[in-house]
Amino acid sequence: MWDYSDTVKEHFYNPRNAGALADANAIGEVGSISCGDALRLMLKVDPANETILDASFQTFGCGSAIASSSALTEIIKGKTLEQALEVSNQDIADFLGGLPPEKMHCSVMGREALQAAVANYRGEEWKDDHEEGALICKCFAVDAVMIEETIRANNLCSVEQVTNYTKAGGGCSSCHEGIEEILAKVLAERGETFKAAPPPEKKAPGKMTTLERIRKIEQVIEKARPNLQRDHGDIELVDVDGKNIYVSMKGACAGCQMEAATLGGVQAQMIEALGELVKVIPVKATAKLAPNTLPA
């Protein structure tokens, strides 16, 4: 069972504005029964000011498709057509308290039905440019068609590039195999062979420039500060001398019984970030330690 928000469930169990709208003057139909989702959106638009007086829907689809349709009708009622066209699929999802990534296409269907209905009202022809393919990246809801097209359009050749262009693969990485398969297929079309990129080389300790090293240290300090500030304390970087990093504990953190633990945590993060053994020293405790004195 999907982990639906209470709002999704509420709109599924008690859909608003369901059924045919007898005096509709704008109808948008998207999806198909073969895809498993179909939506007919019906609007009653006031010709005087193009305001949506009423909206209703008929949906063939899953719980989130029905809930998205219900939400859409609630969102757009009272809006002008121009205002309604500003409604994004993310707005529909947000209205419902979020949708599982695999179900975001339901909100897209709502957005498309709206565009189709407005086009119908204006006597225009609306063309569905949304192609659905197998969902590859569940973290960011990116399907195979989008990945394929992006690879072709931009001559991409690595998973990293695909992630940069589409976000696919930037989350849990479980879809990397799927992305590599698509890359292999598209690269084969242009006579190339896909080769997995070698793992990024880990910079050996000590290879960092002094500036890079200082920046890393500052980043760790900045990351620690909000937590300490919440407890009315703070930490500031004072100096860096080789393996020794001198900090000043402020406010409630100065002299706190947990100061050693706090410093220990910051030190652990420093070691991880820098890839070398360092010691974080509060300046009030000691002016300076002897060079190369490392924690036990």
Place this chain on the structure above:
Amino acid sequence: MSIPNLTPIYLDNNATTRCAPEAVTAMLPYFTEQFGNPSSMHSFGAKVGHATKGARASLQKLLGAEFDSEIIYTAGGTEADNTAILSALKANPERKEIITSTVEHHAVLHLCEQLEKEGYTIHKLKVDGKGRLDLDEYAKLLTDKVAVVSVMWANNETGTYFPVEKMAEMAKAAGILFHTDAVQAVGKIPLNLKDSAIDMLSLSGHKLHGPKGIGALYLRRGARFRPLLRGGGQERGRRAGTENVPGIIGLGVAAELALEHMEQENTYVRALRDKLQAGILAAVPNAFATGDVDNRLPNTLNIAFEYVEGEAILMLLNKQGIAASSGSACTSGSLEPSHVMRAMGIPYTAAHGTIRFSLSRENTEAEIDRVIAAVPPIIAQLRKLSPYWGENGPVTDPEKAFAPTYA
């Protein structure tokens, strides 16, 4: 979101069954006082080793296997399926072809898809509208290039049986190893492996009221075999890794109980299933049972409801405390409905709205009555929302070329 004062009704036993209390009770000491490693050379291990031997005998009896050494414990059905197929390929490296069917479980299909990428040829036997195989087509594929045939005993969605005993005979005559994924069949129908030509059979504990995380591969004595997992000498060197002792004990008890309840499965459970089918189909228009309804597991009923979507049905059933499952696309996150429904040629108008009710000996007639009463209004409610359904039935639609006959 179930209604609190309604007792839940569980009709999803092909997904998993409740572990029998007898199995749980038997397992408990093997987490605490009987914690020894059966491979250890001391009394702690010896006691446990003796108990696992008893469990193996129970499973041997359920399968009708000739020797208890023909059973290799695994972590479940998937591992057993993978072991069987990969072993057959390694044991017969000169053979690069596999025969399977289009409606197998993903544990077999996805492995075969991967093997295809690695250069193997996969022959997927097609099924007809009732999920049945064409044995003439099968016979033509049995050549000396084939390393293994792997077809399921009973389909997990429709319950339809394949004639695996006959198919195993045909494979044997052609000198090909035969494996069957019998995860759904074991415990529901009598088996007699010693008198069959089946070389390998997969089963899973949690499908027959045993615990999860334990399964087994039956391997006929003398059949060529290569282990999947290598390491220690457990399972006679055929599956390395310290044994899941509590799981093995629980599976042994579940096997005993399955044998004891076999007749009930084929009388009581079958009657409940038939009542459910008749009750729903009498009350819901444009619905039909899928698969080979005269030749299927006694507990399984898969109904296709036209013009509604499966997940929506499940959610409304769940609200009434009724648990079933669906082969609809939306339950899996894909856009295609169940591969089994597609393989049978069930049109999209119906394939998206399939619901599987899978019963067990724990279900009651009162529960079935409640489900029969609950389903028709749910379908009517969803059809009221559907753009494909009008006041008096399905609307005229270009996609509605399909005209099923409703038995």
